Amino acid sequence: MTFKTEEIDELLPLPPATFHILIALAEEDRHGYAIILKVAARTGGATQLSAGTLYRSIQRMQEQGLIVETRDRPAPEEDDERRRYYRVTPFGLAVARAEARRLTQMVRLARACGLAPERI
Amino acid sequence: MGLYRALLRLYPASFRGEYRDELCAVFAERRRRTSGVGPVAVLWLDAIRDVFVNAARVHADILRQDLRYARRSLTRTPGFALTAVLVIALGIGANSAVFSLTDQVFLRPLPYADSDRLVKVWENVPGYTRMETSAPNFVDWRRMSRSFTAMGAFQGLSRNLVGGTEPRLLEGATVDANVLRMLGVPPRLGRLFTDEDDRPGAPATVVLSYALWRSEFSGRADVLGTRLRLDGTEHLVIGVMPPAFMFPTRTVQMWTPLQLDLAEDTDRDNNYLHVLARLKPEMSLEAAQAEMNIVTERLERDYPKENLRTRATVHSLRDQVPAQNRLMLVGLAGASFCVLLIACTNLASLLLTRVLRRRKELAMRTALGAGRERLVRQLLTESLVLALLGGLLGVAVAIVAVPLLARLVPPTLPVAEATAVDLRVWIFAAIATLATGLGFGVVPAVRVASDRDLSGLREGSRGGAGGRTERLRALLVSAEVAASIVLLISAGLLIRALWRVQAVDPGFYTAGVAAVQTPLPREKYAATGRRVDLYSRILSDVRALPGVTSAAYISSLPMVLRGGIWPVEVEGASTVPDDLRGQRAASLRYVTPGFFSTLQIPLGQGRDISESDAQNAPGVAVISESFARRYWPGQDPLGKRFTFAFLPRTVVGVVGDIRVRGLERESEPQVYLSYQQVPDGAIRFYVPKELVVRSSTEAIALLPAVRAIIRKTDPELPISAARTLQDVVDADTASRVTQLRVLAAFAALSLLLAGIGLHGLLSFAVSQRVPEISLRMALGARGRDVLALVLGQTLLLAVAGAIIGMALAYAAGRWMQGLLFGIQPGDLVTFSTAAGVALLMTISGSLLPALRAVRVDPATVLRSE
Numbered sequence: 001m002t003f004k005t006e007e008i009d010e011l012l013p014l015p016p017a018t019f020h021i022l023i024a025l026a027e028e029d030r031h032g033y034a035i036i037l038k039v040a041a042r043t044g045g046a047t048q049l050s051a052g053t054l055y056r057s058i059q060r061m062q063e064q065g066l067i068v069e070t071r072d073r074p075a076p077e078e079d080d081e082r083r084r085y086y087r088v089t090p091f092g093l094a095v096a097r098a099e100a101r102r103l104t105q106m107v108r109l110a111r112a113c114g115l116a117p118e119r120i
Numbered sequence: 121m122g123l124y125r126a127l128l129r130l131y132p133a134s135f136r137g138e139y140r141d142e143l144c145a146v147f148a149e150r151r152r153r154t155s156g157v158g159p160v161a162v163l164w165l166d167a168i169r170d171v172f173v174n175a176a177r178v179h180a181d182i183l184r185q186d187l188r189y190a191r192r193s194l195t196r197t198p199g200f201a202l203t204a205v206l207v208i209a210l211g212i213g214a215n216s217a218v219f220s221l222t223d224q225v226f227l228r229p230l231p232y233a234d235s236d237r238l239v240k241v242w243e244n245v246p247g248y249t250r251m252e253t254s255a256p257n258f259v260d261w262r263r264m265s266r267s268f269t270a271m272g273a274f275q276g277l278s279r280n281l282v283g284g285t286e287p288r289l290l291e292g293a294t295v296d297a298n299v300l301r302m303l304g305v306p307p308r309l310g311r312l313f314t315d316e317d318d319r320p321g322a323p324a325t326v327v328l329s330y331a332l333w334r335s336e337f338s339g340r341a342d343v344l345g346t347r348l349r350l351d352g353t354e355h356l357v358i359g360v361m362p363p364a365f366m367f368p369t370r371t372v373q374m375w376t377p378l379q380l381d382l383a384e385d386t387d388r389d390n391n392y393l394h395v396l397a398r399l400k401p402e403m404s405l406e407a408a409q410a411e412m413n414i415v416t417e418r419l420e421r422d423y424p425k426e427n428l429r430t431r432a433t434v435h436s437l438r439d440q441v442p443a444q445n446r447l448m449l450v451g452l453a454g455a456s457f458c459v460l461l462i463a464c465t466n467l468a469s470l471l472l473t474r475v476l477r478r479r480k481e482l483a484m485r486t487a488l489g490a491g492r493e494r495l496v497r498q499l500l501t502e503s504l505v506l507a508l509l510g511g512l513l514g515v516a517v518a519i520v521a522v523p524l525l526a527r528l529v530p531p532t533l534p535v536a537e538a539t540a541v542d543l544r545v546w547i548f549a550a551i552a553t554l555a556t557g558l559g560f561g562v563v564p565a566v567r568v569a570s571d572r573d574l575s576g577l578r579e580g581s582r583g584g585a586g587g588r589t590e591r592l593r594a595l596l597v598s599a600e601v602a603a604s605i606v607l608l609i610s611a612g613l614l615i616r617a618l619w620r621v622q623a624v625d626p627g628f629y630t631a632g633v634a635a636v637q638t639p640l641p642r643e644k645y646a647a648t649g650r651r652v653d654l655y656s657r658i659l660s661d662v663r664a665l666p667g668v669t670s671a672a673y674i675s676s677l678p679m680v681l682r683g684g685i686w687p688v689e690v691e692g693a694s695t696v697p698d699d700l701r702g703q704r705a706a707s708l709r710y711v712t713p714g715f716f717s718t719l720q721i722p723l724g725q726g727r728d729i730s731e732s733d734a735q736n737a738p739g740v741a742v743i744s745e746s747f748a749r750r751y752w753p754g755q756d757p758l759g760k761r762f763t764f765a766f767l768p769r770t771v772v773g774v775v776g777d778i779r780v781r782g783l784e785r786e787s788e789p790q791v792y793l794s795y796q797q798v799p800d801g802a803i804r805f806y807v808p809k810e811l812v813v814r815s816s817t818e819a820i821a822l823l824p825a826v827r828a829i830i831r832k833t834d835p836e837l838p839i840s841a842a843r844t845l846q847d848v849v850d851a852d853t854a855s856r857v858t859q860l861r862v863l864a865a866f867a868a869l870s871l872l873l874a875g876i877g878l879h880g881l882l883s884f885a886v887s888q889r890v891p892e893i894s895l896r897m898a899l900g901a902r903g904r905d906v907l908a909l910v911l912g913q914t915l916l917l918a919v920a921g922a923i924i925g926m927a928l929a930y931a932a933g934r935w936m937q938g939l940l941f942g943i944q945p946g947d948l949v950t951f952s953t954a955a956g957v958a959l960l961m962t963i964s965g966s967l968l969p970a971l972r973a974v975r976v977d978p979a980t981v982l983r984s985e
Contacts, residue, residue, distance in 0.1 A: 033146045050166065051146040052174025055139040060181065084142060 003094050011064060014099045017049060017057045022066065022088055022096040029070050031083040032058070058086065066092035121148065124167060130175035132182055133493040182494070186501035193502065200474065201506065203876075204467055208510025210869060211463035212552050213517025214456040220518065220545045221525050222449050224535050225441055228544070231364050231534070233304025234398075238437040239405065241271070241395040241412065245430050247705075253432070255385040257419065258393050261432065264415045267408035271397040272298030273378060274368060279350040280641045280838045281336070286831075289639050289840035290332065290350070291371050296378040300327070302398050303367060309333075310344045310359030313377045317358070320381035326355040330363040332373040350376070352643040366534045368394065388426035389687055392805070396437070409434045437534075445530040447939050448859045452528070454932070455610065455866045458603045460556065462870045465603075466877045467560035469596045471503060473884050475564040482568065496565045503561025504554075511553030515541065518549070527858040563592065593881050594913075598921035600877045604870035605925025605958055606932055611867040612950035613933050614860050617941040621853055626678065627778030628719035632669075633845035634819040635677055636811045636826050638837050648735050648800050651807065654834060655712055655795065658811065661829045667817040672715035673795060673808035675708070677845070678780045678787075679852045684708055684806065685788050689763040690751050706747055706791045707780050708765055710798050710808050716742075716775050718814045719845070726758050726773030733772075733794035740794055741769035744777045747789030764791055765803060782852045784941060812845065819844040856939075871961050878965035882914055886969045894978035903974040910973045911966055918962040922955060929954075 014022075024030060024038040036049045049057075061067045070087040088096070111117075124147050128140055147167060154163050194201040229235045241261065243253040253261070255273075262271040274295040281290045297318035308330065317325050326348055328336075337343045347354040355376065366372060399408055412432040420427045441449075475482070482495060519541045529535060645651045655673050662671045676684060686708040713729050715721075724745060733740045741764065748757035748771075760771045769791075780787040795808050811830075815822050823842050830837055886893075893906055933945025943950075 032142050033149050036146065050170035050174070051143050052170040054146070055135075055143060056174050056178050056181070059135065059138065059178075083145065 003091055007091075008095050008098045011066075011095055012099055012102055014095070015057070016047070017053050018061060018066070019096065019099055020047060020049065021054070021057055021061065022092055022099075025067060025086060025088040026093065026096065029072065029085045029087045031085050033083075035086070061092070065089055066095055127168065127171045130171055131178055132175075132497075134182075134491045135178050137491065182497065183501065186498050187505065189498060190502040190505045194505070197474075200470065204470060204506045205510045205513060207463045207467060207873065208507055208553075208556055209513035209517055211460040212511050212514025212549055212556065213521060214459050214866065214869075215552055216515060216518035216541070216545050216549045217521040217525060218449075218452050218456040219548045220522050220541055221528060222453050223544055223548075225445070225449055225529055225533065226438075228535070230437060231305070231366070232437075235437065237399045237401070238302070239268075239397050239399055239408065239434050240437055240440065241397055242433050242435065243391060243430060244433045245428075249433060250435075252391045253393050253395060254388045254390050254426075255380055255382060255393060256388050257427070257430075258395055259380075259382060260419055261395065261412070261415060264418070265397075265408075265411055267400060267403045267411045268397040269400050270298045270302045271395060272296045272302055273380065273393040273395050274299050275378065275392055275394060276368065276372070277376070278639060278840070279374075279376075280639060280836070282349045282352070282641070282836050287836045287838040289838045290373045292374040292376060293368060293372050294376045294378045295367075296380060299396055300367075300375065302396060305362065305365050307359040308362040309341070310357070312359055313375075318377045318379055320379045320383075322377070322379060324350075324353050324355040325358045325377060326350065327359040327361060327375045328357060329361055329373045330365065333360045348374075350374075351641040366536070368396075368534060369531060370534060370536055371531075388423055397434075405434055405436060440533055441530050443938060445528065445855065447936055448528060448855065451610070451932075451936050451939070452525075452859060452862055455607055455863050458607055459866050459870055459873075460552065462600050462603045462873045462877075464556055464560040465596045465600050466873045466880075467503070467506070467556075468563040469593050469877050469880055471499070471560060471564040472567060472593055473880055475499065475568060476884070492568070495568050499565045499568060500558070500561045503565075504557040507553050507557030507561075511549055511556070514553070515546065515549050518545065525858065525862065527855050563596075567592070593884075594917050597874070597877050597881050598917050598924070600870075600874040601918050601921025601958060601962075602925035602928065604867065604874040604961075605922050605954055606929045607863070607867040607870045608954040608957060609926065609929035609950055610932050610936070611860065611863045612954055613936075613940055613943055613945065613947060614856070614863060616943045616947060616950055617939060618853060618856050618860055620941050620943060621783050621856065624779065624783040626783060626849060627776050628678070628721050628845075630845040630849055632815050632817070632819050633718065634813045634815070634822045634826065635841075635843060635845050635848060636813075636823070636830070636839060637809060637841040638811060638830055639809050639840055640807055641836060642804060644836070645807070646800065646804075648796060648798055651798075652735075652796055654837075655808065658829060658833050659712065659714075661833070662811070662813055662826055665813075665815070665822065665825050665829075667815040668822070669814050669816055670714050670718045671811065671813040672718045673712040674715050674810050674812065675710045675806040675808050677810050677812070677848055678778050679782050679848055680810070682781045684780075686765050686791075688751075688791075706743075706764070706789045707787065708806055709790065709792050710795045710806055711742075711792045712795045712808065715792070715812070718812045719778075720814075721778060722776045724774045724776065725756075726771070728773060729792060729794045731796075734796045737797075739767045739769040739797055740772045742773040742775055742792040743771055744775055744790040746777050747791060748774050750789055765793065765806075766799065767797070769793065783849070784852075819846075871957065875961045875965040878914060878918070878962060879969065881917075882910065882966045882969040883972075885913070886910060886973045889973075890976055890981055893973055893976050894981040897976065898978040898982060906974050906976075907970055910970045914962060914966045918958065922958050925958075926951060926955075 020039045020042075021035055023042070024035045030038060032051075032054055036051075036054060039047050039049055058067065062069070067086045067088050070085045072087075073085065121144065124144065125140070128136055128143060131139075150163060151160070154160055230238070232238060241253075242250040243257065245251060252275075258271075258273045265271065272295065274293050276291075277294045278289050278291050280287050295313070297313045297315045300312045307327065310327075312327065313325065316322060328343070328348075333339060333343060336348075337346070343357050343360065346357050348357055349355075361375075367375075397408075399405070412434055416427070416431045420430060485495065486492075522541060640651065640654070645654065659671050659673065662668060675681070684707055685705040688704050688706050711729055713731055716723055716728055723742075726742070729740065729742055741762075743757065751757075751762070752760055757771050757774055761768055762771075763769070775790075775792070777787070778790065779785075780790060798807055811826070813819075813822055813826060827839060827842065830839060889910075893901075893909075896909075897906065929951075930946055933940065933947075937945060
């Protein structure tokens with residue numbers, strides 16, 4: 001599936017919380033608290049999303065079409081019916097990819113000026 | 121958990137509804153994994169901070185969205201947006217302008233230290249509640265009273281400044297040493313008067329106003345110690361006041377010490393001093409008044425003749441606004457509020473129509489999941505955006521309008537005439553804007569909010585749009601009609617009052633008369649002989665000008681000096697009872713021969729003042745008819761004698777009465793004395809200084825030639841005013857005219873708004889009823905029936921509004937009866953005219969939609985149904 005570049009560019013650069021959430025949802029559908037845990041684990045505890053930041057981001061990302069609430073539930077023994085699960089949309093993936101590309105280019109630029117180490 | 125839930129209420133309802141359970145679940149999870157008092161406390165602090173920060177962000181997100189949406193929806197309907205903004209701008213502008221005025225006159229503290237402790241003490245005799253007092257009485261008041269920390273006296277005194285290119289008159293005040301000190305405003309340069317400066321015979325000193333310092337000394341810092349030649353005396357400049365300082369009125373340019381000489385100034389009937397005092401901190405106005413009553417009772421016992429029934433009244437210095445000005449300003453405030461109310465009502469009605477037109481769109485948004493709260497919020501944002509734009513434009517309107525209202529600031533107050541649109545006005549405008557935005561936004565918003573499952577908004581529910589909404593709009597329109605009727609009738613009553621005032625015969629004819637004021641330098645013209653010489657030279661030259669038929673000098677023109685009264689003592693057994701002390705006064709004027717013919721005041725009996733009534737000849741007087749009636753009813757007044765202004769006078773002539781105190785007030789009887797019989801060096805205030813010239817040509821055209829003659833005769837004689845006599849009479853009604861213009865503009869505006877409101881209501885009603893009308897027409901109804909159907913309802917609304925409006929207008933008329941000059945608050949002419957105008961407005965407002973209804977083509981409409 002392809003998306004118009006303007007549509008994607010309009011959203012860039014992504015707020016850090018949004019980018020983190022997209023990455024966390026890239027592997028699998030998650031509920032809110034799981035996203036917080038995943039982001040924390042990924043960043044070694046450096047990024048702790050607060051509940052408010054999370055759901056405010058989720059609301060906006062849903063409006064922007066980056067993620068959707070999914071009806072697929074995990075196995076009943078793991079499920080808690082109060083929980084809502086979110087899934088990244090193809091558009092969300094495209095935006096995440098574009099953001100990653102943008103960041104890579106930024107790093108490349110920085111490196112050319114001697115501002116970053118040769119290898120990450 | 122309950123606490124956390126409560127905290128979540130900070131989020132907008134839409135967000136809360138969506139995520140509350142999730143947020144609670146996350147918090148519960150975190151709480152489960154935390155133990156220990158410290159970590160739990162940290163968790164809570166974190167949660168609180170998180171909610172506050174993110175709730176604000178979510179609100180901001182919504183606001184941004186709503187603003188974007190409002191911009192789009194308003195730019196799609198620019199006609200509506202423009203109308204709304206203009207209407208609000210006019211409403212807010214009118215209110216801000218009137219507020220800046222009322223603030224200046226009533227609310228803002230006067231520009232002195234602790235100004236609410238400052239009072240004026242007036243002498244109070246039967247017939248005159250606020251009169252100046254005499255020097256001996258003032259000194260006794262000060263000595264005997266204990267309520268004040270200080271008491272001082274002052275008097276307005278203008279002086280001629282000589283030495284520049286042209287002599288000019290400086291408006292000033294002579295003040296005793298206490299007055300400036302009491303006001304508590306430090307000088308910008310130099311010092312204020314000391315007791316030493318105020319001693320009789322002390323060297324002449326002067327304190328300059330900031331404006332005079334700038335204009336006369338270009339703001340030079342070394343002005344202190346220089347000398348200013350005022351009326352032939354060198355005055356040492358000892359101080360300069362700061363720019364905002366004014367006392368006792370805004371026009372005063374300099375202050376000189378009063379130097380009260382109690383050895384000379386012993387006459388308790390010579391009332392010329394204003395008294396300023398500062399209340400002791402613990403002292404109330406009432407207590408001070410009570411004490412002054414005791415003081416003046418004692419003074420009456422001590423001086424039973426001069427102080428008969430003489431009391432003193434204590435008024436706050438703020439409280440110097442004449443009752444008429446007060447009524448006018450409060451009336452205008454009420455009227456501008458009416459305009460704003462009508463504007464709001466109209467906008468509410470417009471927005472309501474808009475909401476109904478947007479049913480489809482709103483229903484769509486509800487279907488897409490927008491909660492009621494979001495719709496209400498969206499509508500309120502839109503109306504606030506409109507209000508904000510209108511408010512900004514409104515302040516611009518106020519900035520333009522404020523100078524036009526300046527005439528309504530009474531000259532008796534020490535406040536600036538040109539009121540500035542400053543922070544206070546901005547704050548007022550902001551509050552008014554907010555109130556307006558909410559006021560007219562809330563009606564449609566509530567309508568949307570209270571509509572159960574938005575059934576009224578659902579496509580196709582055409583009857584549903586009527587019902588309550590229609591009734592609400594009908595109510596709004598009736599209210600508009602009522603308010604505009606109130607304004608219309610008030611304006612009408614005041615117009616009738618103005619006409620009646622202007623129709624009052626002042627007792628003299630203004631056509632072709634020019635008046636030039638030439639205050640005489642005091643020292644140079646102290647001797648009567650010198651003055652007589654000056655007048656005769658000027659008058660003979662002026663009379664020789666082509667077109668001039670007569671010319672004369674008088675102390676002061678009627679309506680320029682309204683007071684200038686003097687006690688009358690009639691020889692022999694007086695027919696006037698003693699206890700009417702206040703009534704035994706007459707206005708005193710000195711005139712040259714020819715004054716009566718110049719103003720065409722009819723000479724009923726006897727003769728005019730003549731040149732033979734010289735300084736040493738027996739004192740003569742020409743009296744007005746009312747004077748003769750009062751003292752010698754039914755007798756021949758010629759040859760009667762009375763004592764007036766220190767000397768015995770014999771009546772030689774009787775002339776018609778004139779309106780000295782202005783067109784609207786009864787005046788004291790008038791006495792005219794010979795200009796040659798002003799005692800040397802006394803009664804200086806009454807020395808003739810107004811030159812009146814009647815010509816057969818245009819009065820204004822004479823002024824340059826008259827000026828040239830005065831300059832030629834005495835180059836040191838300043839000309840402080842040059843105008844036609846008609847200007848003087850017009851100035852008497854100027855504040856009425858200003859107020860009326862504003863009120864009439866308000867009335868016209870409200871009428872227009874009400875018309876727009878009616879038009880909007882009817883257009884919408886017709887568009888809603890097109891199918892019904894078609895059906896009726898298909899069933900045989902004719903155009904006339906349809907017209908009656910459509911118009912009947914509007915007329916009913918208009919009539920209901922008009923009846924309520926008339927009742928309110930009658931109440932308003934009774935309240936401002938003091939301004940009506942005898943016109944009845946229920947004046948039939950005004951009421952019926954207003955009713956006619958309102959009917960015209962109703963018809964013109966409903967004409968277009970009614971015609972549209974008649975032109976409905978039943979076939980087309982019914983086919984599409």
